[in-house]
Amino acid sequence: MNNYHEEEVLGKAYDSRLLKRLLTYLRPYWLYVVLGVFILLIATALDLVGPFLIKIAIDRNIVPKISTGLFHIVLIYFGVQIVQFGFKIAQTYLMQWIGQKVVFDIRIEIFRHLQRLSLAFFDRNPVGRLVTRVTTDVEALSEWFSAGVVSVFGDVFLLIGIIVVMISVNWKLALITFSVIPILAYIVFFIRKKIREAYRDIRVRIARINAYLQENLSGMMVVQIFNREKKNFNKFDELNASHLEAHLRSIFYYSIFWPSVDLIESIALALIIWFGAMFKYEGVVTFGTLVLFIEYSKRFFRPISDLTDKYNILQSAMASSERIFLLLDNKPDIVNPAAPQTLREFSGEIEFRNVWFAYKNNHDGTPDYVLKDVSFHLKTGEKIAIVGATGAGKSSIISLLCRFYDVTQGEILLDGINIKNLKIEDLRRYIGLVLQDVFLFAGTVEENIRLGNKDISLDMVTQAARDVNAHPFISRLPNTYQEPMMERGASLSTGQKQLLAFARALAFKPDILILDEATSSVDTESEILIQQALEKLMTNRTSICIAHRLSTIQNCDRIIVMHKGKIREEGTHQQLLKLKGIYFKLYQLQFKDRNIKSSAVSD
Amino acid sequence: MSIFLLIKVTNTMTLLKPLYRLNKYLREYKKDIIIGIILIIISDVLFAVLPKILQYTIDAIAKGIDLRQIATYALLLIGIAAIYAGIRFLMRKIVVGVSRKVEYQLRNDFFRHLQRLSLRFFVNNRTGDLMARATNDINAVTITLGMGGLLTISNGFIFSFIFVLMITTNVKLTLLSLIPFPFILFLMYFSYSYFYQTFEKVQEQFSSITDKAQENISGTRVIKAYVQELNEIDQFNELNQTYLKQNLILAKARGLMWSSMEVLFGIALLILLWFGGNAVMSDQITLGNLVAFTVWLGMLGWPIISFGWILNLIQRASASMNRLNEIMDTEPLIQDTTCTDHSIKGLKGEIEFKNVSFSYNEKPVLKNINLKIKTGMTLAIIGPTGSGKTTLTNLIPRMIDATDGAVLVDGRDIKCIPVKTLRNSIGFVPQETFLFSESIEENISFGVEEAIGEDIQWAADISTISHDLENFPDKFQTLIGERGVNLSGGQKQRTAISRALLRKPKILILDDALSSVDTYTEEKIMKSLLENYFNQTSIIISHRISTIKHADLIIVLDNGEIIEQGTHDELVKLRGFYAQLHRQQLLEKALEEM
Known part of the structure; x- marks a missing residue:
């Protein structure tokens, strides 16, 4: 229950020292991490194959109206789907496996460490707080290890993959499509920052509501005997209203965020159409390319906004790991002697x-x-x-x-x-x-x-x-x-x-x-x-x-x-x-x- | 299969029942909700129409129409996209905003309702549980109301609009490409209920881990004394192994579900490519049509995916609302009654207990108490723990009501005195001192509308807390609690005494309120209290004879009965419980001085 106030003290977003220490927990599983990244790489590549096959189908078969070969493409497409099915399962499972294993190790390490600490430590630290370290704090790391670390690579791969394919197919049209990225980046980072701030306010304010609520519940008898219901309600209302304000603020920015991303996507689409048509008339691009660009441009925006989500996960992992490491750094003050003596037969004196x-x-x-x-x-x-x-x-x-x-x-x-x-x-x-x-x-x-x-x-x-x-x-x-x-x-x-x-x-x-x-x-x-x-x-x-x-x-x-x-x-x-x-x-x-x-x- | 699904969905409809309470709140935002729904419909239309423009453009390019025309299409696309963005902005802001405003009101009402409930309720309900309801449950309801409501309405329209657009373009291609969709729907629904169940198991295991950690830390002494550390680690390890396994099962299921879904979507696209490609080649449809179809198929993905999620959301919200209703439907046990005389504005403070009995869970706590305390008198109560002392004093401000008999103030049954007036006349210092995390001044003036500085000083002087404040940096403005100064037990008790005195009460009740105060200070405070500033009737519970020896009347409670009563001198002569206690306390004092 004491965590309500702790919430108000948010840790640093990024601390390379903490991050390094966190990453050492991945060391026993480095082979699996490498394998995970490898699988991810293939799965991402396969993700890009689909639209490309459609491009080929359009250019080779549909537009020139040559039906032979279309079935082959459909078959290849199906094959890709099946392979991708396997890789996706493997990828999801492997990532969770790594995350859960690491978190398991950390949890056991904390517990083991607690066993070694002396009573003076337990006198100083309330039970609830220590339990939180073993449970909730570790859980926050779990999300980062299973959803954060490896899949960041996924987003980056996807982004790079799309860029590479687009440029190789038609670099001019590709550059035109990319021209909206600066605006998008600006909006993503600016609005995300605002949303993050609003979220922090929401967390702090709900913590205050909780603290006040808890106080009132524990002291309800005093409140009632002293006829303080009205005044305390007003105070509660005030806290509740400021929580609402933060929420409405986050809703406002969220309401701007997604429509803006969509609008930019549409602008990119319009650019592709306009320049695509121009290049088509010049004979530099085919219909297939046009469709490919339309498809890719849609996939292009997701990883960008995904990356900012990962940042939030990282932030809460940092806060939790800081608390966990603080606990792990407590040295037991009662330890075995370097060269213990033994009593052969203890007499009981x-x-x-x-x-x-x-x-x-x-x-x-x-x-x-x-x-x-x-x-x-x-x-x-x-x-x-x-x-x-x-x-x-x-x-x-x-x-x-x-x-x-x-x-x-x-x-x-x-x-x-x-x-x-x-x-x-x-x-x-x-x-x-x-x-x-x-x-x-x-x-x-x-x-x-x-x-x-x-x-x-x-x-x-x-x-x-x-x-x-x-x-x-x-x-x-x-x-x-x-x-x-x-x-x-x-x-x-x-x-x-x-x-x-x-x-x-x-x-x-x-x-x-x-x-x-x-x-x-x-x-x-x-x-x-x-x-x-x-x-x-x-x-x-x-x-x-x-x-x-x-x-x-x-x-x-x-x-x-x-x-x-x-x-x-x-x-x-x-x-x-x-x-x-x-x-x-x-x-x-x-x-x-x-x-x-x-x-x-x-x- | 679809009938089965329908049954499932109607089952979900009955889940909506507990949510009816929300009607009251939603009605207030009728205008916002109607505007919201209109905006949802418009935005869905625009959303569904966008690929159509793509279609025209591509077909125009195929025909070789001049660039100016294409530019018009491109601008139209941006125009519609801009309007769509604007509408979506408003829609989200309004609809989700309403849900948060409802949350705000719901939480306020929840709090207000809790304030009306009686002591008994708070004894039976744990604080943590009530907190969870006010936080998690209200939040679950809000999310369902906002995002859940928005998506449910929006998804329905999106689905219908796109379906209409597709079918008007080409019936055969529409039906063929939608073949995988029922499977996706089915997969989503069952996966979500499977996830939900598995997730519950995972949560259970997690709480076992929490319990084990809690037990281990609480039992450190025994564990260390019996050298059980390794065994404890083994046990903890085992619990975590199971947790790990369960989590991986969940991960496997999730991976399987998402991958299957992607394959099913892929198949839909495949069908489209094969049949659509052939249709273009045989000039049944244009290339633009085919591209539009691909985009539409992609657009249908999200509504389908969110289907399972929404059902899941409604399930949780329904359970949460049930938990909230449980509390909101609890009637307060103590309130004004039919005999309440609202013309009573003040009291003199004469108290009488007439054949008062009180039972808790069938167990008698007070048995047939008869007692009369005249205005201005000081009554002291002494007796072993659990003898019913606190219960007796709790009856006076009606924190609880007597099971039998009546408590009278100024000759009137307290049930006929307005609760507010009754409590206004009482200054109460409870056994467990409860102060709020505010400044000392705010705590002292807790029970009065407007406090004058002089009065606060006076009340602080009597309890001698003002003396301690000299050493605090901010004096009366010193914050107490976690974010301020931690007061000692005695300082807290003395602050609580000032708080009670500032009300200028006609009845002053001190429930073991000086237990943490040293004997010297205690004597000083007691001397002041006996001055009887407001001609108040005082009731003092104590374990220390020194606190109460000057009282006008002392009663000894044991097992809910008055076993001895009289003045200090009379009781000492009686050679009963009181006398023995007196002797023991003299011994303790002597021992302390050795």
Whole structure:
């Protein structure tokens, strides 16, 4: 929806740097491009043969009234038609094929690139905008690649072909016919320019209408309560009227354009007739030539105005490619080390050593730290709970451990090795992450548990589901494990989604479990199922839980209390309660009365 | 075959039904339309006649007639061409112009109608969908009306005129050379419906690609955490492969259709060359006739080609108009009723809820609410999310109507007060602050006819937004939104409060309107509001006890019912929900200070 304003910023019409880069995508298909141009050349040539055959028929047979041979010409004509039929199909198909292939490559390249970009990038760019790059922008290129690049040659060939044939048949008459070209060129370029301007205004103004409409639709309640209907309608009317004005302007120029082109065509025709007749009487031209010129002059004007259409296609392709290349030029900031270290057998030991982290800078340029000098150490198989108020920095710890972001200062170590020295894929394979909001994909239950991992068999999926108590509800679904998840699992309850996420984590057999516990409350029965599942999940695994349930906290060996980006307290539940500090207050706020309706308190 | 085609065409006629609504608009341009049609007919006649001149010229040349005569023909040709150009210019300008003017009115009416619809409608209809109707659907209708209408009329005449001219020249040659035409027509029609279906499939696949991209980007964390990037690329690749394949099928079909059509045209020309050539040789027709025939055949190409396109256009326009009618035929749920007393010009602001219940989709949201708020009093509402607080306040300006019971203002059922007067007496600050992308001043004076500078300053002072404006380059003229300054949540809320206050309302409603404002500023604003400038009745929804503790009456809503009510002190003593909330908020405050 944000594109409405983007529309107003139109890119440059032509940029050789962009064009060069776009053309590199044709390189893998250069053979096909050459073939396409070749086929086009023949198809165009065949296009010119028809009128020439008629000329021959007139001069050899019809005028001198010699019927023998006419049938031969008709047969040749038919043959040409059939050959042309084949070439035309081949040409259309080949051009589309090249265009679609190239666009396919570009789309995959963008998608692949998106996979490599880090979360900081996705924080900065709204989903809608990125989706537009992969879809609409690429589609705009498609038109250019399939209708623009190669067929420009077609227009040029046709033009050259006609000129050559006309001149070779009768150069004088040809030059006379060409005499109207300057006027035509002037009209085409002048009026086309006006039309283009009008079109740009139309686009900008419809974008404004849309923006205003969207605003009014979203704020309709305010409009109505404040009795603003009339005033807002007037503003809308104003925008709508200016859109109409641009349209009427484009209609005006269009109305001039085609009749003018036709008129010039007729003037050319009149010139051919007049001079043709003169030359005929002088005996320099035949009737056939006259008819040939009449036919050719009609075909002559089409490619000229076609060429200007191609210019428009080029323009929108430029704008789209500029946006696409901008995205592709974003370098991933989290990359694999040049010489990655490998952990032979990961024991599950984790250490945060003086970690500082900021998502962004303050206005004065200093980092806006969300984690300040955080250090802690987890022995193999140890389980800790992290608690704290909203914004205390809990989630950042998780994100850093998964290397979604890199620390600003300090180190995170697995078995004593800095995670920056590990391959990202290896690091993440050690980890089983369960997030607060369970993200389900548009696939079956089975696919949502094993994701794309083909090493996880259906048996393993089922086993994982059994272990985390998800099996009973899954087997009650109409298609059990093959049940498709519609709309991100809208049909499942929060508790069920949670269990599904547990099954997913377990199926991947991670060495470390990271859990960002959901805050929303579930019914007692699900609560018990989740507790049991969690215990199972944490057995023999180094675990970090951002805990919102007392039972989860009690399952852990140790509690870390985060407050305003720092670790403020550390210890067991009983130890911390005795401190009567932050944990004591948090406990009263978040855990003690969890069953009361606390939604009024949170956020 | 042609009967079958006829059935197809009449089927298309029934598609025209939804388009009847356009009559209303077209009637306004009756004169333009009649002139347009006359121009179309004249231009078509001239168009069809031009080859005739060519014929005379060629025949004249064959006879060796002197050059002066030929010059006359050439000049005649240019003359007719010039007139033809002039007429076509006018015709296009008028006919296509009418379609755009109708578009303008249609869009205006669409907008005006949307303004009359109630909140419920906007909850049920997504903004994106309504936008698509206002843009794409209206555009589809316009194009059909303009170019579609023009071509339909024009093509019919062109076809008939040329046919008449051909047949009067030579019957046999006409019939023979037109043999391929029914095939072309048939080919066009079926190709277009095939393209349409295939194209729909391609579009579906395209939206699958869009969905996948959307899912992938939204699920980045999970994908990265489970190292699923390659698998995602595979899936995306597969979707794109299918899309590629479908597109190529379409390309193949298109190539086949166009090439076949060209061959069929070629055959027509071939027939003409053979039979026409022989006819010239046996002096049945002149060479000029033959040339004229070739040109006419060429001229028939475009009307035939556009035939399939037009049918397709009408199909789409009909579907689009249906979608527009759906909205335009929706009756507004909330409007003045039979009991509305239009003599009511102002209100004092006393509010009473009498056994008010409200259900949404059969689900009760408010249950039997009874409440009386005297003029000048401040009522505070507190309660968990989803307890019905916003619904309760939405009933007062009649954004929604109660399912049961009645809301009374000044002792009168609000259904009997003109909606305009009722809303005019209310200053409302909604939960989700909505400001327009205009200047701050325009936003503050949004709800009043004429705003005086002093009043704007006053309203801005009370919400303390004027203090923030000092740091903005253009002060009150600062533009907000995408093309201007991005206000913080608190600044937006405070602007919205000024907007409500400037109306000098008799009823002031604040729906959680200070949630993003810091506690210090909040206290300042609340203090000002309690001054009761217009002796207004105030209703304040909040999650923070600090906001509402000074209210005359506090009610606690839960599950659509009032579970506790009284003053702050009374409620704290009650040891119920309110007291617990109070304790928690004290804890939070203490925690924040650690």
